[in-house]
């Protein structure tokens with residue numbers, strides 16, 4: 199099985215209200231998810247080769263469950279870093295994404311208010327605007343622990359890390375509202391919109 203490779207994000211610097219130092223630490227966390235995904239794949243392959251890949255083997259079961267956490271941790275961070283930019287493009291109402299969110303929520307502002315409500319939820323997780331592949335709806339969802347709650351087949355369009363490591367120490371743990379403002383100052387809707395047609 200192929201292994202994952204950690205990507206580089208050389209353009210991810212100079213954001214408004216999210217420091218370069220925090221981003222560098224955040225990228226190291228992402229690299230940890232990539233590394234651990236590969237380690238778990240190594241271990242699972244080792245168990246398979248020695249005839250220990252059994253659902254009744256607690257080690258096999260725990261590693262398999264853990265793989266979802268690590269791999270989704272890697273994937274979601276790539277979506278998150280990719281939709282931030284020091285020169286973000288705004289959301290145009292007549293763009294593909296602008297029309298899509300307005301069709302689902304009534305207006306761009308209504309979608310934005312809903313997304314921010316999800317982002318402000320207590321606890322750590324992810325706020326994600328997905329595209330429903332069946333009807334084209336945009337739906338804002340809360341994702342817990344990287345791997346829990348993803349609607350099958352839905353495509354992440356706007357991805358926001360709501361774990362505290364995404365904004366502490368730039369802000370206090372009680373200042374998520376400031377981080378939400380900073381996130382939207384750097385959110386590149388061009389990158390998000392491109393995901394609609396991939």
Ligand SMILES: [Fe+2]
Nearest residue numbers: 359361363364
């Ligand atoms: Fe993160």
